[in-house]
Amino acid sequence: MLGRSLRTTLVPLALALATAALGGAAAWQAEQLWAADQRDAAAKVSSGAAFALEQQVSRALSSTYALAALVRHDQELKDFERIATQILPLFPGVDSLQLAPDAVIRRIHPLAGNEAAIGHDLLNDPKRRAEAQAAISSRQLTVAGPFELKQGGSGLVGRLAVFMPDQGAPGGERLWGLVAALVRLPPLLQAAGLSRLDEAGYAWRLTRTDPGNRSVTCFAGCDRTLAAPVTFDVDVPNGAWTLAVAPSKGWPPAPWSHRAWWLLLAAAVGFALLSRQVLLQPERLQREVTARTEELAHANAALAAEMSRLREAEEATRAAEERLRQSQKLEAVGQLAGGIAHDFNNLLTGILGHASVLEEESPAGSDAAVAGATITAAARRGAELTRGLLAFARPQPVRALPFDAHAVVGEVVRLLERTLDPRLVVQMRCTAPRAVILGDPIQLHQALLNLAFNARDAMPEGGELTLVTEQVERDEAWRARHPDARGGPHLAISVRDTGHGVPEALQHRVFEPFFTTKAAGEGSGLGLATVYGLARAHGGGVDLVSRPGQGACFTFSVPLAPPGVEVEAPRTPGARRAAAAGLVLVVDDDDLPRRAMATMLQAVGYEPVATGSAAEGLRWLEANPGRARAVLLDVAMPGMDGVACFGALRGLDARVPVVFTSGYARAEGVQALVARGEAGFLSKPFDHAELAAAIEEAERRCRPSAAPAAPTPLRG
Secondary structure, eight states, X not given: OHHHHHHHHHHHHHHHHHHHHHHHHHHHHHHHHHHHHHHHHHHHHXXXXXXXXXXXXXXXXXXXHHHHHHHHHOXXXXXXXXXXXXXXXXXXXXXXXXXXXXXXXXXXXXXXXXXXXXTOBGGGOTTTHHHHHHHHHHOSOEEEEEEEOTTSSEEEEEEEEEEEEOTTXXXXXXXXXXXXXXXXXXXXXXXXXXHHHHHTTEEEEEEEEOTXXXXXXXXXXXXXOOSSXXXXXXXXXXEEEEEEEEETTOOOOOTTXXXXXXXXHHHHHHHHHHHHHHHTOHHHHHHHHHHHHHHHHHHHHHHHHHXXXXXXXXXXXXXXXXXXXXXXXXXXXXXXXXXXXXXXXHHHHHHHHHHHHHHHHSOTTSHHHHHHHHHHHHHHHHHHHHHHHHHHHSXXXXXXXXXXXXXXXXXXXXXHHHHSOTTEEEEEEEOOSOOEEEEOXXXXXXXXXXXXXXXXXXXTTOEEEEEEEEEEEEOHHHHHHOTTOOOEEEEXXXXXXXSSOOOGGGGGGTXXXXXXXXXXXXXXXXXXXXXXXXXXXXXXXXXXXXXXTSOEEEEEEEEBOOTTOOOOOOOOOOSSOTTOOSEEEEEOSOHHHHHHHHHHHHHTTOEEEEESSHHHHHHHHHHSTTOEEEEEEESSOSSXXXXXXXXXXXXXXXXXXXXXXXXSSSOGGGHHHHHTTSOEEEESSOOHHHHHHHHHHHHHXXXXXXXXXXXXXXXX
16 A cells, blocks of 8 residues: 555656656757747848849859950950940949959059059059969969958959960960959949848848968958858859858747746646546556657658758759859850851951952962962851851851751761771761751751761770761650750750760860860860750750760750651852843941942942942932842841831832841841741851852742832931
8 A cells, every 4th residue: 555655656756757857858849949940031031142142243253254255365455445345234243344464454444433453563462462373373263352442442353364375385375464353342232132131130241261271251241240140151263251140139039938937847747646647547648658659750750851842942943043153154155245246247248258259250270269269268267156156155046947967967977087087987877767857957067067076086096986866756854954945856966986985073064165174275165065056046955975984975956847848959059140130239337248248249240339328228229219130238237227228128119129138147137027038138248159149049039919119208
């Protein structure tokens, strides 16, 4: 009896103490979960600000790559102020651009407010020497700052060393100097949206970790006190920033924490009073314990599943951020390349047009004929480079011509057999039952040659190069890797080699513009980037499969033409036509291509009339009704452009054939007119044979059904 009484006294007391201990642990765990929820809420609010800040820094400092490319092309860069004025709007956040030949700041745009930095010798400044030397030795973009600027205020300076070929040492390089982009800190932080953290009730601080001595320096929000902040890494070149965020008024305690311990004490006392009944019902207690254990197991499983989902969401976010960064790179390069290509193609039109006439009108084998052929080849090579630059930077619409890709593959193989090292064995296996595609056979030829030359470079001691075609069905999983591609049946052209392969760490970068593993001067880094751009332009994609030491396989996929589409028979118009006679009106605001077109027209038997604006050309047509046999009309002109001029021209002469010309790969406003057969299109540059063929094609196809309208007087 005494033993049972002692047992019913000690056991409830022990159970009460155990209850208090377990309850205290549960209360502590609940407080930890509450605190974790508060930190998660802060992380959700501030992660977007950290990402926006990283993007603003990356995008602003990428302007140094564009400036460095221009300096390598023309180290004098006499039009620096004009070019800088065009570049600055493309990179929001950049305050000014600098040129520092021999590491001495010589030119800044804009100069106003930055005069104090002119003439500053970076290598002789103890505070800037190490940063300038790091940019030169690493050959990569480096970031200095934040620090107080000589121009006043605080900011960042991104520097990139520029090297030029050394004429005195073949294959060597010399340091030209440094290009830099200055980003003032307050506008950068404002653009990143850090003020939204203040509005949400959070305090923040930005610190920088020195990559050399790992010291930490605060440069924004340093006067704020942060209690146990959440932190985010902001990646910048040659260093790292840390964004720390915490509630302005400190982390709030759990609303129930001050009552929890009283409740636990009451529970322990109540449990002690009820424990006698529990002792009398061991089976019920066992069932309750088992049920609670199962609930905890389910809760743990649910928590593990949620953690796995969060990890997957984080990986998807990182992948999306990487795609966004790549898209922004291509967008910036595309905007710059589009403007350069237009002017460059106008120059090449003048060069190619005069050179082709010189070559044809000179005696065969004469010095003049040889010179004309050399200039023509150089101009066409320049045009290919321009098209290649546009192909990856800003995909252009392609000519939708039906052609047999097997014929193009055969041409490429025959060319490779004649030109490659005899130690390279070139093979072809065309297994696709049908190879008719809609696109540009010249661009496909260029893409396959680029892939073949890339494979050749991977086999310096010889090997096997195989081109294989097969018909495949591209599903949604493949399109997920190629968002710009179309689904359905595709023609897959694989270029396989037995070379050294591509390291796995570099495979995700091989299609980036200007990325190359070759030595300086041996490659521009545009070959595979051009292939990538051409595949996208045709609605397809490019895939790489490679293992080190086991070769590489690049697969160029393009949609097959719909069933029933047949290949058109080739037409080969001559440079001169027996019927080439009559007057041709030329409308182009640029003097060089305008004169070149007049010379080419004379060479093929036409009488040219050259005008320098749309208004001038329309006045001539109004004064000379019915005299023009054809009209060459430039698309991009100041004032009234080519499309608007075409509409006014049809009011004066509804039947005269019109051929649009443009320095862009394809002029978007003209495509509908060309598709309906109302006009022709000729992309600059071109020679006299191509010009004659375009006029002939326009006369054959451009037959408006409307009767000639009465002349409409021009006003103004």
